[in-house]
Amino acid sequence: MAFRTLHCPLINFCYGHPLLNAFHVGKAVTRKHCIHLVVLPQCATHLTTHEVGAIQIPYKTRCKSQQQCHRKLCSQTQSNEASTSSWVYDVNFTPELDLQGFEDNFSEIANNVNHRKGDADVHYILQLWKTVQKLKNEYWEKINDVAQLKAHAHSSSTSNSNLKELEKSNEVLQRLGAEIGGKQHELYQCAAMLPNRTHPQVPLDEDAEPTLIELVGTKPNFDFPIKNHIDLGEDLDILRIKHLGHITGHRSYYLKGAGAQLEEALVQYTLDRLLAKGFKMISVPDIVKPVPFEGCGMRTKGLHTQVYKIDADRHPGGYCLSGTAEVGIAGYFMDRTFELGELPQKVAAVSRCFRAETSGLSEARGLYRVHQFTKVEMFAVVADEHGDESETIFQEFHQIQRDLFTELGLHFQILDMPAHDLGAPAYRKFDMEAWMPARKAYGEISSTSNCTDYQSRRLKIKYKTSSGDTRFVHTLNGTACAVPRMIIAILESFQQPNRTIVIPKALQPYMYGESLITKPKRKALIHTRL
Structure with missing residues (x-):
């Protein structure tokens, strides 16, 4: 009987039978x-x-x-x-x-x-x-x-x-x-645990603080005692955070009435402007296998993971709940080779994000650090022909974020993050932090990262160069709108002495023409308390 010849370079040398000639006569194996x-x-x-x-x-x-x-x-x-x-x-x-x-x-x-x-x-x-x-x-x-x-x-x-x-x-x-x-x-x-390279302008010192790039807008001044977003939301009957232990546990919330409308308004406001900038919309799955997570630089196992995992005993496959649309988008492009003319690809996604947040700090109260929230994410896949393509898109993402928050009338600062705050995938990262008056501090509302070829090497995302060779793309991601923290900044920055909230003009067309959030005249939405 004749036999086929199989050669495996990684595991086993395969042969038809140890006593028979499985090699083609006289043909060297290369x-x-x-x-x-x-x-x-x-x-x-x-x-x-x-x-x-x-x-x-x-x-x-x-x-x-x-x-x-x-x-x-x-x-x-x-x-x-x-x-x-x-x-x-x-x-x-x-x-x-x-x-x-x-x-x-x-x-x-x-x-x-x-x-x-x-x-x-x-x-x-x-x-x-x-x-x-x-x-x-x-x-x-x-x-x-x-x-x-x-x-x-x-x-x-x-x-x-x-x-x-x-x-x-x-x-x-x-x-x-x-x-x-x-x-x-x-x-x-x-x-795979090695981090990305670091941009030469990023501060490297162990105790380095973020570099302030720009302060945008001015802090709101109040001549009356201000409230935090939790008290404002409950007074206006647009937010429920308390008495959820029997339903969801801590770090969860309900948005009601104008609060729920504000969430949808923020999403639609953001999408309209991204679509005008040439982004394509994509809807991503929330349940994803571990490979796209790990390929993006997010660990799915270990003591410090923020990834929720689905019970493997009942649902084999290692499925996880996505903490950002970045994972689903990166998975969509995984194991793909683009033609040069197809790049850059710029996409935007709205998704629910699930994170196993564990902070016990008082500053994390309310909507600031929650287990589930809505976010609009930007993602780009770009070529690396001249060495500056991803830097150009990085600055574009940064400018889009700046314009979005400026048009809403927020006061915020833009920071160039030091090396020890970049995480594994980012080559460079800018954070944007909005002033949150009741906290008397800035809070992160957005970030944008240039990941160069860190993610593409792990997920095999490539393109054909102008010379016909194959090269790894560069990937970038940025938060266009993280709804809960945007709501914090809006409620606390635009509160009035009579406890109403002035809706930013840019959002009013998405709020059915309303200019104020006021306490509803009808009876408040009833809920059960245990």
Whole structure:
């Protein structure tokens, strides 16, 4: 019986049978044969059983099922490890990190990790990288040795000693392949924790404060005692935060009447202006698998994660609730290659965001830090032909945010965040903080981040360059409107002595022409208190 030849560069060296010639006679095995399933043209077209160690997988059909079996064989070793680790990738979808660049620029990257307070072990990553390279070199040398043994065995009388030597060599290949798979799995798991590079203008000092870029507008002055947004909302019967323990627990809320209308008004006001700027709308799923989260730089496991996870016992797959539309949008573009003429792509999404916030600070009361809220997100995918495309879009996002909040009459500051506040994915990040009078402090209402190729390498988002090569895109994201915090700023900034709220003129067309939020004349909406 004739056998197909399968070569797997990561896990197992696959062969038809240890005692039979599975290689095509005289054909050396090279790397190009090991990208996918390889079927040499001189081999037979059917195979009943394919042996890889103790694993036996029957072939029933041709190319499609063969590739599926190949992927199953390749992932066998890694899947056992992945089931007990925090790693969400598998052999079918691993990040394409520049590990050679990591080795070549080790000192610079190590300093960057230190400045950004990253937890990646750069020395161990380098050790793993060198180990994998060494094992791969041994693997390819052994493959060529086996190919020569096969050719020699076919051209001469095959003795028992030759067959034993061939079988022994195949066992060595299996061992090397499995070792490569395990080390490479660990390498990617560790290397994916490396943060992005840092923009040269970003402050690097450990105790560096955000750099003030601009103060926009003026603080509102009051000649009467002011109230916070919680008291204002309850007095006007537009907000319910108290007595929710039996319904949702803490950090939740109801918006009612004009409060709910204000939420919709803010969303529509924002979308109208984004669409006028050339954005396309997209509606994203709220339930997403872990890979897009991790690819965006958001960890789905660990003590400090803010990601809600769906019960895996009842719903296998590791599904999570999205904390931002950025995750769903990035997932939409995942594993895609654009033509240069298709870029840039600018999209906007409205979504419910779910976050397992844990802060116990008094400043987080009310709407400031909640488990679920509505947000309008901007996202862009841009080329990297000249090195400045993503910086141009970054400044565009920043200007859009500035215009949105200025038109609403808010007083806010724009900050260039230091390295230790960038998180893992951002190359540079601007935060916008609105003045919240009752808190007597600024509170973040928006941010915009240039992630360069951090996310695209982890999610395999690429484009074809003008020269025909393939390159990773740059991605950017920015908050156009985080509804709860916008409501805080509006209620507290535009409150009047009679406890009404002046609606910003830009929002009045979306509030059915009303200019004030007043206490409803009808009876308040009844709710149950326990």
